[in-house]
Amino acid sequence: MTVHTSLVRVVGTLIMSLVFGCSGPEDSLPRAQDAGLGFLTGVVRLSGNGAVTPTIIENSTDPEICGRKHTLQDLIVGPDRGIRYVIAALVDVPEARIPQIVDEPLIIDNRDCRFAPHVGVVMAGTVIEVTNSDPVLHTTHLYGAMETNLALPTAGLRVSRVAEGIGMVVVKCDVHGWMQSFLRIDSHPFHAVTDANGAFRINNIPPGDYTLEFWHERLGQLHQSIRIEPARTTEITLSYDYR
Structure with missing residues (x-):
């Protein structure tokens, strides 16, 4: 490559x-x-x-x-x-100013051999749904504030995880090295x-x-x-x- x-x-x-x-x-x-x-x-x-x-x-x-x-x-x-x-x-938002809400799930799709969305933001505690729209094996490997590795060998598979940790996350596919996206997890929804x-x-x-x-x-x-x-x-x- x-x-x-x-x-x-x-x-x-x-x-x-x-x-x-x-x-x-x-x-x-x-x-x-x-x-x-x-x-x-x-x-x-x-x-x-x-x-x-x-x-x-x-x-x-x-x-x-x-x-x-x-x-x-x-x-x-x-x-x-x-x-x-x-x-x-926003950074360093006082806890007293953070609303008690639940965000809609964030969907990360392996589509056309790239991740969609390319960049996302999510509040800690939000559900992240990972899916594969391609007829090939993809992995969705998260590094950084949240770490997990999800293998999706066939199209149509969907796996869910809860966003945890605070900070930046790099998302990569271990099979297709150019596939990379980014996710920021915050303790608040002000992003x-x-x-x-x-x-x-x-x-x-x-x-x-x-x-x-x-x-x-x-x-x-x-x-x-x-x-x-x-x-x-x-x-x-x-x-x-x-x-």
């Missing part, structure tokens, strides 16, 4: 503003039960003059199913330079992953001062102090400098 990569230098800049109300249909006024809680929205973009070159691998394992070349999802940039698959998460436009939103945050952490598999980590105000939306623009 041959891997072609490019060098990355990361510099982060943040512009943060606090605004009243919301800006889109999903940004309607807080529901009655959410009165007094705050909201966080943002966009993560790529700046600098570096050419965006995806990582390409050559494959000889199950090529009739998986193909002989794969373009990885390690750096996806949209038309407006928005970066996909950046994690935005999100950027979409194809580099945008994210975190709802219903108790007011207060926080540290916001950004993580990307190639561009690294950045941190910023923020303040969440009751019934207001904090807007953030983040730039990774890529040279």
Whole structure:
């Protein structure tokens, strides 16, 4: 397997503003039960003059199913330079501010010889369902804050585990070495992953001062102090400098 990569230098800049109300249909006024809680929205973009070159691998394992070349999802940039698959998460959230909720199960699918989703966030205690949509053997091997290895030899199999531990998890397939995804487990639900436009939103945050952490598999980590105000939306623009 041959891997072609490019060098990355990361510099982060943040512009943060606090605004009243919301800006889109999903940004309607807080529901009655959410009165007094705050909201966080943002966009993560790529700046600098570096050419965006995806990582390409050559494959000889199950090529009739998986193909002989794969373009990885390690750096996806949209038309407006928005970066996909950046994690935005609050860190060191006081226990008293963490709601007692149960998240919907997170599904990790082995599909088209890659993991879907490529990057995910989940609250500890949430059920993780792993499935195989391909007619070949895959393993879903978790390393890091949570460790387990699940073998899925045929299509249609589904195995469940409960998310445990706090921190980053690398998910790999022991059969197909290019298959890799990332999972962040937090003690709280105040996290999100950027979409194809580099945008994210975190709802219903108790007011207060926080540290916001950004993580990307190639561009690294950045941190910023923020303040969440009751019934207001904090807007953030983040730039990774890529040279």
